[in-house]
Amino acid sequence: MNTSIEVQVLQWFERALAQKPELRAVWLAGQDLDTGVRDRVLRLLEADRASGAFLEETAVAPEEMPAEFPKVGERLGAWELLKPLEAGGMGVVYLGRRADDVYDQQVAIKLVRPVHLLAAADFRRQLISRFEDERSILARMSHPNVARILDGGSTASGIPYLVMEFVDGVPLTDYCRTHQLDVPARLALFCKVCDGVQEAHRHLIVHRDLKPDNILVGANGEPRLLDFGIAKILEQEPLPTDGKRHTSLSAMTPAYASPEQVRQQALTTSSDVYSLGVMLYQLVAGVRPYELGGLRPSEAEHVVCETLPDPMRRMLDKAVLSDVERRQRRAQITSDVERIVAKAMHKEAARRYGSAQELADDIRRYLEGRPVLAHPDSTAYRVGKFVRRNRWGVMAASVALVAVLASAGVALWQADRARQAAADTEQVNAFLIEVLSSSDPYNAGRELSLGEAVDLASGRVAERFAGRPDLSSRIRHALGYSMTSRNELELAERELLAAREEAMRALGPDDLHTLRVQEAIAVLRMWQGLGEEAVSLWQDLLLRLEARGLKDDPIYLLALNNLGNYYLSLEDYARADEVFTRVRALPAPSTEGGFAPTDHAAMLSNFAYTAHGVGDLARAEALYRESIAEFERLVPEGSPELAMALNNFGHLRQEQGELEQAYELFGRSVRMRERAFPRGHEMVVNPMAGLAMMAMRLDKPDEALALAGKASEMATRVYDRPEHGAAFAHWVLAATRHRLDDPAGAADALAMAQDVFAQLSPPPEDLAEAIPALAEQVCTDPGAATKPACQ
Known part of the structure; x- marks a missing residue:
């Protein structure tokens, strides 16, 4: 006997049993199987159909059942078989009862599925061994939430059975x-x-x-x-019959x-x-x-x-x-x-x-x-997932968060600086002017970049402000916040931890400046993927301010809002909503408090995004409208932040079934991004490709093709390395051309998507499914069959 073939037959037979009875033969025909294996599985299915007819209590010819299989009315030890209840892949279960008059009890009696008794002797032994294993397993356990074994044994012909409590x-x-x-x-x-x-x-x-x-x-x-x-x-340890490992679905x-x-x-x-x-x-x-x-x-x-x-x-x-x-x-x-x-x-x-x-x-x-x-997974892990998936609606919220954090941090420092003594302010100003106007002595007077100037300031601050930790702490705070916004996290950590040490020494733990440094460190920890520490720092800061009756201080609003934004970045909408409810009860941010003019509109947009996340669509719609109206009043020419709000509002309207309005909002968002990034940008590519997909959905083929082509061309220009966004844009162009009956053009775009996708590691899940699925459709057309994408 070829054991390997027998293993395959049994495995495929049991998988076929998992299908609906009327679909088993069709399902089996669609599997890539050796003809001999398929035929033997079909014979087993037919035998199972015949021998299993008793489950519907229909008449079964004696020759269709294994002669040794117990029948209704027979006794197994002290137990009588009353009627079949159900059949699984391996066994059948009967309703039974105690038949020796000792006491009356209904039970479930499990036996090997009849068709398995028709299998080769080796497999019959394996199946019987499984039953013995199950009996051993059940005998070990006694728990109110596990069906108990009451008895067990074998028939005169060696068929094992289990008697278990009947669970009605x-x-x-x-x-x-x-x-x-x-x-x-x-x-x-x-x-x-x-x-x-x-x-x-x-x-x-x-x-x-x-x-x-x-x-x-x-x-x-x-x-x-x-x-x-x-x-x-x-x-x-498993005991395979042929020395190989055999497992199957x-x-x-x-x-x-x-x-x-x-x-x-x-x-x-x-x-x-x-x-x-x-x-x-x-x-x-x-x-x-x-x-x-x-x-x-x-x-x-x-x-x-x-x-x-x-x-x-x-x-x-x-x-x-x-x-x-x-x-x-x-x-x-x-x-x-x-x-x-x-x-x-x-x-x-x-x-x-x-x-x-x-x-x-x-x-x-x-x-x-x-x-x-x-x-949830760490912020760093989740942000990496966001980037790989490049779901632009979520990315937009994340980018908006970065902008609010960076601008508010520096602005708050500037407002704080304005309240210091005039002499201190003059010293700090002179120092910053000196650094920002520095040039590179080794490169013919080349002006330093902002990043280089920040690095230079970091090196000079200790020397210039020796003995004045209160001032050096303020400068390091600003430098650290700036470095965080530039994603220079190691440098930011160096400056902010030094700023905190100096502030604690000079001003104490409850001074407002010390708490501002603590808030900056919380932001840093968030971007380092240390979310729990960030939350702890924010909560400690909020409690300290509340204890001092300073809930009206701008730093309280900033910290509370950033805590909510952190939860939002994790898609923890319920907690974000709780925090933002507290934020809304506070006075709106103002320029006098160090905030940018559009920060309140950005906050409203995040409130709306959160309301959408918790399923309160009506509240989300009202907040989006309020946010967009405020943005349009403050920046009538548009801005990237307004584009993000329009985009996210579009997703809401789409979910509400207002597809034309959603398409209009997405279109406004894309056009605004194009104005903000006239030479093209990664933040334009995906929204434009998504807009093309929606145009096709709304039966706007000309617009769809123009948008998809533009997104694909821009992706080729703006990405300097393989990225999900580029592969997605090329895929959208391929899908659009396919819908418009351009098989050759679809195959060309598909080849570009395949090329980028092949270089992505790890491969993004959405495209891993979408690209092969589209290729299967495109390549069936003779006009595409000879193209590289179809080879």
Whole structure:
């Protein structure tokens, strides 16, 4: 017997069983299989159909069933088979009862699926071994949330069976839906599921097939964990029959499987934590994070291992919910809930919860109103993700944040300087004029750049202001803030930490200048990816100002606003909204307080973006209109900040179904960016390409083609290295030409997208799917088939 072929046949058979019965043959025909393997799988499916007809209680000819398979009415030890309940990939489950009159009890009796008894002897032995493993696993556990094993044995012909407590319940998702549980109630119920899984983990058992159908909830509201048929005891080593490693998608349910599981890597309890995360996502959002139906194995692996799920709040529109349920659910999916699910579902096993117990504990912390342990990825990590994905609506908010931070920081320092003694001000002014007017003595009097001047000032300040730490601290504060805005973070850290040390020594920890330096350090820590330290610094600063009754000081407004912007940069809309509500209760920023004239309009835009994020679309719309009106009054010619506000408002109108208005807003934003960057800029390319896509959606083909062509040409000019934005722009041009029946032109643009994409590392997830999908469409046309993109 060729064991390798037998392995393939069994694996593909079990995967076919996962498809709908009426689609199994069609699905199998679409797989890349050896004809011999396919034919044998089809024969097994037919045998299974015949032998499985008893599940519908139809008549089955005796010759269609293995002779040794038990039948309804027969006894297995003390237990009588009453009727079949369900069939899985490996076994069938009967309703049974105690038949020896000792006591009356209904039970679930599990046996090997009949068709498997028709398999070759080696595989029959393997399947029977699986049953024995499951019996061993269940015997180890005793927990109210795990279905208990009551008995077990083998028939006279050697077929193993398990007798378990009968759970008269419904799958977890069905229970939550029929009982209309809100999010907190779903979370509380899910904690009990985690408790059951933790019992398995405590015995070093990985379930490997956690899904709602394997968790039944009884009328009493207690969940029971079922089906340890493919579970594995960690201390055991697999015993392959041919010396090779054999794992397949059959030994799991792909939609709930962890990345390491679909990659056939070694599994730990962390794999079950991932599956719990997927279930929790489904319970809360109403839909699974990924739909894998109809995908080839390689495609399913890519989705599970590489694609980040959308936040649950964004998926609510895809769920089958009433408008009232959707609004309620949106309000209850807080940032903490999003973070808990994201941590459980992290692609990297080491970054998930360490156990099901840790996951349950964090959920309970949330339900009790205590801080959760789940934290978002660091700012540096997330900003890197933003850049790679180049989702320009989000990037726009981030860039606006940088502008507000930098301008407000320097302006506040200038306002502070104006309040110092005249002699001190004169010394500082003279020093700055000297530095800023310096030239390079080694390069024929070349004027120094601003960056070089800042570096020069840093080197001279200690010498010039020896004995005056109060003054040198103020200069270092300004230099450090400037360096932060230039992304010179190491230099900024040097200056700001020195400024804080001098301020503490000369002025004390509660002096306003010392607190301004602390605020600057918080901003620096944020951009260094040290978000927790940044938040701690901001909160300490705010408490100190509140204790002194200085909530009206501009530094209080700046720190509170920056704290909100930090949460906004993490897409933690709920916390950002809480902070911005406090900001709105304060007096508006003014130029007298050191703010730029447009800072209030920029704040309003961020308030609107946050309201959009928490799902309050009406409030978001009102704030966007207020922000844009203020921008237009202050800068009627337009500005990059106004362009960002228009862009984000466009996204809101698009979500509200006002596509023409959204298109107009996006268009205004793009034209304003073009005026701000007349020679082209990265901040123009992606919005313009996105506008082209929307033009096609609104059946404006001429506008779409012009915009896509311009974006692609600009991308070629402005990017000096391979970037996502360039590949995206070329892809949009290719897609537009394809829609307009220009296969040769589409292939040419597609080749440019492919060339840039090939140089990106890591490859961006969206284009990794979009480029091959478009190529598959474009290259079927004879006019494109010979082009490089199709070779």
